[in-house]
Amino acid sequence: MRKLITAFKVSVDGKVEAAQDMADWAEAWSDDYGLTDEIDACVLGGKMYPGYERYWTGIQTEPDKPAWITGTAPTPGELAWARFAAKTPHYVLSTTVTSVAWPNTRILRKRDDIAALKQEAGKDIYLMGGAQIAASFIDAGLVDEIRLIVYPLIAGPGKGLFALTEQRRELELCKVQQLPGGKLGLTYGLA
Secondary structure, three states: OOOEEEEEEEEOOOEEEEOOOOOOOOOOOOOOOOOOOOEEEEEEEOOOHHHHHHHHHHHHHOOOOOOOOOOOOOOHHHHHHHHHHHHOOEEEEOOOOOOOOOOOEEEEOOHHHHHHHHHOOOOEEEEOOOHHHHHHHHHOOOOOEEEEEEEOOOOOOEEEOOOOOOOOOOEEEEEEEEOHHHOEEEEEEEO
16 A cells, blocks of 8 residues: 655644745755656645645746745755656545646545545655645645754744644654754654
């Protein structure tokens, strides 16, 4: 069975967004988790999809232009992810999204559709949706692995990664990496 992997860039106090709805500490939105060789599908929530589509389409079509979220030119890692994402199947889990412009993208309506996707042949699946969808998938027992890049800062007010989970979950530490700038890479399996 394929694993469903979710990954986040978090502050030491577990925030995925500051009070202004952005993780302004994240240096880039590239694959800093080492997923591209391990996955062949991506799942997003309906709230994240419009911004995701706009951001990565902009990088693909105008790779030398500053990206609309960051205001800076895309990093080499972001350019690599844009190429990878363009050829990788994406699934948007939503009851409200009615159409998608991103190539190779399908809309799924129920979490059970993701459970069925995990049963299909292929590599692992990246759940990139956001804290709310990650919490619901963790509570449903669908997430197999959590990868975190922990930034050395206390964000204070903001959205906590696990603030929306409803159940206690045991985690197994699988990997620890010391990263540049005082960051830590943590990989956990869900028990």
